[in-house]
Amino acid sequence: MKNKNNHKNSNTNKKSGCDLIKKIAIGIITGIVNGLFGSGGGTIVVPAMVLLLDVEEHKAHATAILIILPLTIISAFFYFKNNYVDWDITWKVVIGGIAGGYVGAKLLNICPENILRKIFAGFMIFAAIRMLW
């Protein structure tokens, strides 16, 4: 019985040590992507949490926002310090964006999400090709 418990403990230790390494790796990669591209942190951290850390998907989305917020504030500060912020454009986009966020949350239950995802993916591929050439 004692042996069994010991065995169990060492397994838990191993697992939590491994989890910590995974969390550190996920954090660094998410931070680099988010800082380098000014976006995409969520695209990395949500699947990473679900697949590597067994977080439930609906919790992963909400938790990702809390993780990315401080990273975004730091990255924004670096861009700002190097004069890469244009407030004149930014405030207009932000106003439109906040209104859109509200519309999107309402539409979520009405629109077929799968088709939208494919349209959105198509736009990403088209835009990427346009930007490359």
Added chain:
Amino acid sequence: MVLILIGLVSGTIGGMGIGGGTVLIPALTLFVNTEQHISQSINLIYFIPTAIIALIIHIKNKRIDFKIVLPIIIPGIIGAIIGSCIAIKFSSNVLKKIFAVFLLIMGIYEMFRKSKLAKN
């Protein structure tokens, strides 16, 4: 007006949880000819107020796994500093090309992945 419209469309997509930044940044760069760094900083700044609003709602609904957050955020901050410093070192044109490669990979992934992340 174009700017507000671009914000509206990407905000709608972001609000549906599909990822607004990957629409907002290329839309600004392609349609408004914004410099790549500026497009990216707009997305970063736009995220801050919307994230705070979303967080208030999520915390109320207990949808956040707090245990997991800190060990990811601390290395994440180091990553954010590294990533932003790399971005700043690049010229706008080079950053645009690198972003485009990232966008292409994300687009292909989004196109072919299953609707839910995994069955779990």
